[in-house]
Amino acid sequence: MELVIQPDADSAARLVALLIAKALREKPHLVLGLATGRTMERVYAHLVRMHKEQGLDFSLCRTFNLDEYIGIPASHPGSYRFYMNRHLFSQINIDPRNTFLPDGMACDTQSACRHYEELIAEFGGIDLQLLGIGADGHIGFNESLSALRSRTREKALAPSTIAVNRTLFDNPAEMPSRAITMGVGTILDASNIILLVTGSTKAEIIAKAVEGPITSMVSATALQLHPRCRVVVDEHAATRLQAQEYYRWIFATEPEWAEYR
Numbered sequence: 001m002e003l004v005i006q007p008d009a010d011s012a013a014r015l016v017a018l019l020i021a022k023a024l025r026e027k028p029h030l031v032l033g034l035a036t037g038r039t040m041e042r043v044y045a046h047l048v049r050m051h052k053e054q055g056l057d058f059s060l061c062r063t064f065n066l067d068e069y070i071g072i073p074a075s076h077p078g079s080y081r082f083y084m085n086r087h088l089f090s091q092i093n094i095d096p097r098n099t100f101l102p103d104g105m106a107c108d109t110q111s112a113c114r115h116y117e118e119l120i121a122e123f124g125g126i127d128l129q130l131l132g133i134g135a136d137g138h139i140g141f142n143e144s145l146s147a148l149r150s151r152t153r154e155k156a157l158a159p160s161t162i163a164v165n166r167t168l169f170d171n172p173a174e175m176p177s178r179a180i181t182m183g184v185g186t187i188l189d190a191s192n193i194i195l196l197v198t199g200s201t202k203a204e205i206i207a208k209a210v211e212g213p214i215t216s217m218v219s220a221t222a223l224q225l226h227p228r229c230r231v232v233v234d235e236h237a238a239t240r241l242q243a244q245e246y247y248r249w250i251f252a253t254e255p256e257w258a259e260y261r
């Protein structure tokens, strides 16, 4: 795991967008794992800008989102499909047929979950998975006690997650309490992972996630097991990290980061 501290939320998001753009230029058929949430909006804004200004090409890229609510259609403004269309897909040259989210409207949720895993495998697995973190340390919708080897499945959301995420709904009562999410094991199968965390409200949980003991109570701690996981945080989220000096030293001196300094 490598951790990079950036001055503010926008430069953190910009760095993540640059890392994604580099991967896409190196491999136009990139299989990209995507995340939702407020934190990601800036990343998608930067990717859209790079597409418009520099011609960043998504025409061959395939995307798989981490999760989707159960019981609201793609046309619902609270659905993750709606979020992705709005913030990214409608503004870049991606083929909509190459964009995948779990089917939260499926009659048979279990077989929809199995199908999602099969689809990811058919495309050769995820090359680069983008992640945010929930207030309780969830990745995707892997709430506390999610098995560290779990696969795509239906999850009941924690009351704390419902309380935070319902503010994104025009009518909070419409926020579903269940979702389909890639499992922690599904996420760990990605070849590369980038976790983006910004803001002081995430300072405590990101310190637990990267420097605390691995525990299913905090799903994000499982990322410590991944051989190619990069974590990008802003100064506000970095305040509780114990090894800040080391992280800053790595970013300032390692050749791999030279082009981003």
Ligand code: GLP
Pocket: 035, 036, 037, 038, 039, 040, 066, 067, 131, 132, 133, 134, 135, 138, 139, 140, 141, 161, 165
């Ligand atoms: C939701 C998503 C997560 C995301 C989290 C954080 O719960 N399922 O994938 O990481 O929100 O969102 P935010 O960036 O709004 O804090």
